[in-house]
Amino acid sequence: MQDTIRALRALQELDTDIYRLKAELKRLPEERANRRKEIDQMLARSETLQKSARELRAKVKEIEDTTSKERQRIRKLETEAANSRGDGAMLAAYQHEIKTLKRSISAAEESGLELVTQAGTVDADLTKQRSTIEEAEKVFAEFSGNVERETAVARQELDRLLAERKRRMSTDVAPESLGLYERLLLARAGVALAELDGRICQVCFMEVPTNLYVRVTRGMALNQCPSCDRILYQRNV
Ligand SMILES: [Zn+2]
Structure with a gap:
C-alpha cells in the first residue's frame, strides 16, 4: 500500500x-x-x-x-x-x-x-x-x-x-484506489490527498482518532480523513 x-x-x-x-x-x-x-x-x-x-x-x-x-x-x-x-x-x-x-x-x-x-x-x-x-x-x-x-x-x-x-x-495503482483518488479529486477541487501531521489533517485541520492515526502510520490500506474525506498520508512514508 x-x-x-x-x-x-x-x-x-x-x-x-x-x-x-x-x-x-x-x-x-x-x-x-x-x-x-x-x-x-x-x-x-x-x-x-x-x-x-x-x-x-x-x-x-x-x-x-x-x-x-x-x-x-x-x-x-x-x-x-x-x-x-x-x-x-x-x-x-x-x-x-x-x-x-x-x-x-x-x-x-x-x-x-x-x-x-x-x-x-x-x-x-x-x-x-x-x-x-x-x-x-x-x-x-x-x-x-x-x-x-x-x-x-x-x-x-x-x-x-x-x-x-x-x-x-x-x-x-490498483483501479479501485485510482477510482477513489479520481472521485476525491473532482469532489475536492483538485486536492484528493491530505497530509496527516501528528493527528491533524493538514487540509481541513481536524484531529483524527488515534486508531485511524495508527492505521495511517502502518500504511496497510488507504485511509480517509473522517472530516474532509481526503486520503491521508504521512510525510516521511
Ligand atoms: Zn481532513
Whole structure:
C-alpha cells in the first residue's frame, strides 16, 4: 500500500499543477473580457455625452432662429410705427409689442448663453474622456497580447502534464484506489490527498482518532480523513 500512496502523491503533485493551469486558462480570458467591458462602458458614456452636446447645440440653434424672427418682426413694427402718422393708439400698440419682443429676445439670449456654457462643459468632459479611453485601449491591447502569450504557454504546459499523467496512469495503482483518488479529486477541487501531521489533517485541520492515526502510520490500506474525506498520508512514508 505504501507504493500506492507514493504513486498517488506523485499523481497529486501533477494534478495540482494541472488544476492550477486550468484555473489560469479560465481566469485570463475572463479578466480580459472584464477589462473590455469596462472600456465599452466608457465608450457608451462618451456616446451619451456626445448626444447631449448635440442636443444642447440644437437648442441653441432653435433659440437663435426664434430671436432672429423676433428681430425681423421688431424691424417691421418699427417701420409701421414710423408710418402710423401720429395715431397715438396705434403707436402705443406697436411700442407695446416691440417691448414685449425685446424682453422675449433678452430672456432667450440669456438661456442660450447658459446652454452654450453647458455644451462647453460637456465638450471638456468629452475631451478628457476620450484621452482616458485612448489610454485604456493601449493598456488593454498590451494586456490582451500578454493573455495570448500566457495562454499559449499554459496550454502547452497543460498538454505536457496531461500526457505525463496519462503515461503514469498506466502504472501500478490498483483501479479501485485510482477510482477513489479520481472521485476525491473532482469532489475536492483538485486536492484528493491530505497530509496527516501528528493527528491533524493538514487540509481541513481536524484531529483524527488515534486508531485511524495508527492505521495511517502502518500504511496497510488507504485511509480517509473522517472530516474532509481526503486520503491521508504521512510525510516521511
Ligand atoms: Zn481532513
